[in-house]
Amino acid sequence: EGGSALILVPEIALTSQMTSYFASIFGDKVVFMHSGLSKGERYNNRMRIMSGESPIVIGSRSAIFMPFKNLRLIVVDEEYDTSYKQGETPRYNGRDAAKVMAVIYHCPIVLGAATPSITTYYAACQGKISLLTMKERVFKTPLPQIHVCDLKENPPIDRSGLISAPLISLLQKTILEKNKAILLLNRRGFATTLMCSSCGHVFKCPNCDVSLVYHKGMNRLECHYCETVHPLPGECPVCHGTRILYLGAGTERIEEELADFLPEARVRRFDLDSTRRKNSAREILDDFRQGKFDILFGTQMVAKGHDIPGVQTVGILSADSILNIPSYLAAEQTFNLITQCAGRAGRSRKQGEVILQTYNPSHYVIQCAARQDYESFYKQELRYRKLLEYPPFARLMKITCFNEDEKKADSQAGRIHSWLQSVIPRLSGNVKCTAPFSEPIKRVRNLYYISILVKGKSLTSLKNAMRGTPLFEENDIIIDVDPL
Numbered sequence: 195e196g197g198s199a200l201i202l203v204p205e206i207a208l209t210s211q212m213t214s215y216f217a218s219i220f221g222d223k224v225v226f227m228h229s230g231l232s233k234g235e236r237y238n239n240r241m242r243i244m245s246g247e248s249p250i251v252i253g254s255r256s257a258i259f260m261p262f263k264n265l266r267l268i269v270v271d272e273e274y275d276t277s278y279k280q281g282e283t284p285r286y287n288g289r290d291a292a293k294v295m296a297v298i299y300h301c302p303i304v305l306g307a308a309t310p311s312i313t314t315y316y317a318a319c320q321g322k323i324s325l326l327t328m329k330e331r332v333f334k335t336p337l338p339q340i341h342v343c344d345l346k347e348n349p350p351i352d353r354s355g356l357i358s359a360p361l362i363s364l365l366q367k368t369i370l371e372k373n374k375a376i377l378l379l380n381r382r383g384f385a386t387t388l389m390c391s392s393c394g395h396v397f398k399c400p401n402c403d404v405s406l407v408y409h410k411g412m413n414r415l416e417c418h419y420c421e422t423v424h425p426l427p428g429e430c431p432v433c434h435g436t437r438i439l440y441l442g443a444g445t446e447r448i449e450e451e452l453a454d455f456l457p458e459a460r461v462r463r464f465d466l467d468s469t470r471r472k473n474s475a476r477e478i479l480d481d482f483r484q485g486k487f488d489i490l491f492g493t494q495m496v497a498k499g500h501d502i503p504g505v506q507t508v509g510i511l512s513a514d515s516i517l518n519i520p521s522y523l524a525a526e527q528t529f530n531l532i533t534q535c536a537g538r539a540g541r542s543r544k545q546g547e548v549i550l551q552t553y554n555p556s557h558y559v560i561q562c563a564a565r566q567d568y569e570s571f572y573k574q575e576l577r578y579r580k581l582l583e584y585p586p587f588a589r590l591m592k593i594t595c596f597n598e599d600e601k602k603a604d605s606q607a608g609r610i611h612s613w614l615q616s617v618i619p620r621l622s623g624n625v626k627c628t629a630p631f632s633e634p635i636k637r638v639r640n641l642y643y644i645s646i647l648v649k650g651k652s653l654t655s656l657k658n659a660m661r662g663t664p665l666f667e668e669n670d671i672i673i674d675v676d677p678l
Contacts, residue, residue, distance in 0.1 A: 203271050227254075244261040401639050529559050
């Protein structure tokens, strides 16, 4: 009908897979947009969108702002994904911006996910948006069978403490049957902590309150927050001892362990380190699709919507790592990651198998994910959200003060808190705020971060009051609406 369509995906790595699907049907009418393109590619693709030459646009969140010609449909794939949220100014969620664009263009929007966000599913249950359900997989293959491996009863058999005997047995069977496997561990590097065995000194980033991570391939230490690089230490700077312990395991270390346990297997790592070069993510996935290696192993990049034939086995090495982060979304993100990663197995004609390793097998998130029972998880999580007044029962806003001097950041947060306490009783929307608190990682890039969390049924009246207050005109404040 002469209209154009926008399909948003959360990860750049997914654009090539999605583009190849659509191009096989629509040919050169398909164009993709994301931050990984060169300036020339971005310009050419933008002109094709503006002219209507390529009416099907596939891209990451930045694709929302293209000059569409007669936009008639928006699809947000994996709408729950936190990658849609931009972490720097301007802070926005691509999914929510797409909703506004649908209003502006008077077009329908489809929010797609196997595990919808609690807020989106609640809106559907309340009748605010329409609920469309796919009851079966494409080939009517049963969902993969998930085996929960209690690491207390099946202690890890490797040095890193992350590989169990049941996992190795399943991988051996998979390779023997000439099938493929995907393994997930959400930590990069070789060792996540270096410590002196003599005095207990931990090697930390000089700019951030975090341990430096050892990357064996590049033989150096890295900070995953400020991205600084440090040489490997020969001795402890405190006691000058030379016995350095390499603690915790990342993807590099597990890659070595797999080579010891499965010498016959061809393994490929898929994380930020192995995909830095342009098009390398697409090349790795294409090689895996063509059977050039048996096991794809990496961080949560491996869990996102990849449709690869022959993948019969999935191993989730540490289901507890996200469950314990200090965030109201921890349970939701854990359930989504487990379910999405498990969904990579058995996508064609034969049912897949999943090993889910955990130290908390009785946790409701693990139990629901093992049964792939979204409804039960949703009902349990909704009760907690209502009790604690979190979305979808309240809106959130986080006000963060930052400064190289911790006392100045604390003082500024104190002034804002005092102002909030004076103005909130006069506002509509049942607004509340916490006292100032340090962020879980207090110092990043030599800046200290002190935050205040604001909750309310509606934050409109508060935002209007903030606009006329000089306190919020200073440069060293972050105001994040709907923070993750």
